[in-house]
Amino acid sequence: MSVIKVQALSKTFGALKAVDQLSFEVEAGQVYGFLGQNGSGKSTTIRMLLSLIHPSEGKIEIFGKSLTDHRSAILEQIGAVIERPDLYPYLTAQEHLTLFAKLRKQKISAAKIEATLSQVGLLARAHDKVQTYSLGMKQRLGIGIALLHDPALIILDEPTNGLDPQGIADIRQLIKSLSKDQGKTVLVSSHLLSEIEQIATHILIIHQGKKMAEGPTSSLLDPNKTIVQIKTLDDQDAKQKLMDSAYRANILERSEGLYLSIPKLDIPGLNTFLVASNIALLSLESKNSLEDYFLQLTSTY
Amino acid sequence: MWPIIQIELFKIYKRPRTYIAFGAIAALILVIQMGLKIDGEAYAAFLMKDINDTLTVDGKVLNGYLICYILLQLLLVHVPLLVALIAADMLSGEANLGTLRLLFTTPYSRTQWVLAKFVAASLYTILLLIWLAFLALFLSMWIFGTDDLFLMKSNYVVLIQEQDVFWRYLGAFVFASFSLLTVAALGFLMSSLANNSIGPIVATISAIVFFTILSTLNIPLFNVVKPYLFTTHMNNWKEFFDIQVNESNDAITGSILNVAKIKNSILVLTVHIGLFVGASIWIMKKKDILS
Numbered sequence: 001m002s003v004i005k006v007q008a009l010s011k012t013f014g015a016l017k018a019v020d021q022l023s024f025e026v027e028a029g030q031v032y033g034f035l036g037q038n039g040s041g042k043s044t045t046i047r048m049l050l051s052l053i054h055p056s057e058g059k060i061e062i063f064g065k066s067l068t069d070h071r072s073a074i075l076e077q078i079g080a081v082i083e084r085p086d087l088y089p090y091l092t093a094q095e096h097l098t099l100f101a102k103l104r105k106q107k108i109s110a111a112k113i114e115a116t117l118s119q120v121g122l123l124a125r126a127h128d129k130v131q132t133y134s135l136g137m138k139q140r141l142g143i144g145i146a147l148l149h150d151p152a153l154i155i156l157d158e159p160t161n162g163l164d165p166q167g168i169a170d171i172r173q174l175i176k177s178l179s180k181d182q183g184k185t186v187l188v189s190s191h192l193l194s195e196i197e198q199i200a201t202h203i204l205i206i207h208q209g210k211k212m213a214e215g216p217t218s219s220l221l222d223p224n225k226t227i228v229q230i231k232t233l234d235d236q237d238a239k240q241k242l243m244d245s246a247y248r249a250n251i252l253e254r255s256e257g258l259y260l261s262i263p264k265l266d267i268p269g270l271n272t273f274l275v276a277s278n279i280a281l282l283s284l285e286s287k288n289s290l291e292d293y294f295l296q297l298t299s300t301y
Numbered sequence: 302m303w304p305i306i307q308i309e310l311f312k313i314y315k316r317p318r319t320y321i322a323f324g325a326i327a328a329l330i331l332v333i334q335m336g337l338k339i340d341g342e343a344y345a346a347f348l349m350k351d352i353n354d355t356l357t358v359d360g361k362v363l364n365g366y367l368i369c370y371i372l373l374q375l376l377l378v379h380v381p382l383l384v385a386l387i388a389a390d391m392l393s394g395e396a397n398l399g400t401l402r403l404l405f406t407t408p409y410s411r412t413q414w415v416l417a418k419f420v421a422a423s424l425y426t427i428l429l430l431i432w433l434a435f436l437a438l439f440l441s442m443w444i445f446g447t448d449d450l451f452l453m454k455s456n457y458v459v460l461i462q463e464q465d466v467f468w469r470y471l472g473a474f475v476f477a478s479f480s481l482l483t484v485a486a487l488g489f490l491m492s493s494l495a496n497n498s499i500g501p502i503v504a505t506i507s508a509i510v511f512f513t514i515l516s517t518l519n520i521p522l523f524n525v526v527k528p529y530l531f532t533t534h535m536n537n538w539k540e541f542f543d544i545q546v547n548e549s550n551d552a553i554t555g556s557i558l559n560v561a562k563i564k565n566s567i568l569v570l571t572v573h574i575g576l577f578v579g580a581s582i583w584i585m586k587k588k589d590i591l592s
Contacts (some may be wrong), residue, residue, distance in 0.1 A: 047402075047589075047590065047591075050402075050406045051405070051406070052402050052406065052590040053589040053590065053591070054587075054589060071410070072408040072409070072410065073408070075406060075407060075408045076408045078406070080406050082402050082406070083399075086398055086399025086400050086403070087400065087403075088312065088315075088398070088400060089398075090315050090316055090317065091312070095311075095315070099311065099312075100403075100407075102304040102307065103305065103308070103407045103408065103409065104408075145403070
């Protein structure tokens, strides 16, 4: 069953098309990773899913219902953290959770509030004002508010922003647990490939508002492949020689530099080829950044 | 909608800024009361200097009722600025903090949130007015005692008997609540247009100053629009203190000279409140929450 179904969703701000004909489906129980660089349209899409931004075109269905027609009933079952953990600086964590508990139809007990504070590691600071919290603590409180009413769908936009390594590991563990142990559906966005790779069962890659790729994590992120950047004394000559070789299909088009997408195990062979072809090699570097992954994707599309 | 009104009231209660207006009103009133207590007789003599030759006034001119009238004349011009501090920040302050998205992703609609925020801002405004009434009226009555109210208008004097004064103040405070709620609604409208705290507060105060000038200037071009400006009507609480007289020029106890003027002003102010709040709802419903 599709928990989220998005069809041909677009959003235009003046001349800028922030989201362009985006379609995807999230099934129940999935941890759906929404991956893209800053400004790629992730947050705009998430805000449309939460009815914060009005779409220019397209349809959104959540829990099988139109978001436009059943907004209130849908939002009752969603918990969300959107970008920064913005909270009321003059209220405490306890007061935040108590206030947001009042907004839900089901009664949320004081014990549940305490359990949530404990779950996000804020029990000891529950009565301190948020203005005294670190960014990581605010992020954890934001997640606490999102989880308080036991929602079926959890939407987390860049949830590990500002967290220390232990905090990131805790959130990662929490997301996995929400899916595995509690059967929740989680949509999580990030610009960090490594983050998404570790938690998501499915991934959608978005770039300049358009869907670049979508599918199970295991098939999208092939750990055996890498992007190699080659620096030589004469890149034009090197490129020509590579074009005339079996590596032709691996060359990636880019305005600057010489890049190839090849299996990791082929790197020694490439090195041997470059030396044997009398190419004056300065460096040969394996790249694994998201940007390079995008490059690989765009070259195949 | 009660839970979200409660939440909004709780947030107002917890915000340090809330208490600035209460503190400012208390400080102003106490300073004026202290000044009049110490040097009030000289002030009263100054007020009466033009009529002392033709009129003899028995009793205590400088009593709690007159002090309250003086205070209201001074303060009801400035209290709107204090109301704007809170009302003009209700929506834009949340947008600036980034918390508007927390509220708008709850099951309550944007219309419900805007209305809840306006109700909370209105309750705050009324509490401020009650505080003002407590200090300006009750405290003045306690410090200065009570007697007949003697008012000097531009070309006539009004003498209202002691037992006929108190209810007029109640009426004046109820009227003032409409004036201040209009300011709160205007601040709300400005707040719906911005994503920062300062802009709407300045814009609200500027709009009040601008329209007050238009209402005050006696230029034929502006006279056409004056009856429709909220600033023309905001100070009409004073109408409660103009009294009808009989054929022998004696004041008629319990009467108001121009009841129709008060009713008309309340109607104009109510229409403004409705328009400002309605426009705020419309704007917030259309708005993309990008903050």
